[in-house]
Amino acid sequence: MQSIRTIALKHIGAPIGPQEAYLLQRGLRTLALRMDAHLAGAAQVAAFLAKHPAVAKVIYPGLADDPGHTTLAETVGAYGGMVSIELSGGFTRAARFLDKLHLFTQAVSLGDLESLACHPASTTHAAMSVNLSP
Structure with a gap:
């Protein structure tokens, strides 16, 4: 029979070390600023690609014609940092x-x-x- 510790390690992993914990805590202070830049960058990339002639389709909920745009605008207010494209x-x-x-x-x-x-x-x-x- 496996111990509770072994089961927990399999499901949630080992605890992080002190240096990693410090870096995580330090990074959280600027997370909001970095996320704002991340979201703005994705929106700019999506808008640029939507106008490019070699791009057949841009999949990004921040574009007004995306099926999820209105729902996200009303509920979350942000569209994420991932942009997908289909090229001709x-x-x-x-x-x-x-x-x-x-x-x-x-x-x-x-x-x-x-x-x-x-x-x-x-x-x-x-x-x-x-x-x-x-």
Whole structure:
């Protein structure tokens, strides 16, 4: 039989060390400012991409034509920092686009200190079926 401690470690992980706790506490002081900048940056990127001729679709709830825009505006008041796009030209165009990025790192993580970009259909979602309708 597993101890409560072993079960807890499996579900919530080990406690952080004192240095990590200090850095976390210190970082919380500027979190609101950093989040404001994060949200503003995402909105600017989405607006720019929505006007770009090579972009077929921008998926970002901060754009007025997004299906979730009104609901988020009325309830949350913010739209998040993730922007998704569909490029005209398929995978070849997407790969070329990703390879030419300078300010974004190609990675498949949702949480990092830098701006990330990836092609989910060939990375994180590669094993999923194309047809997701019921």
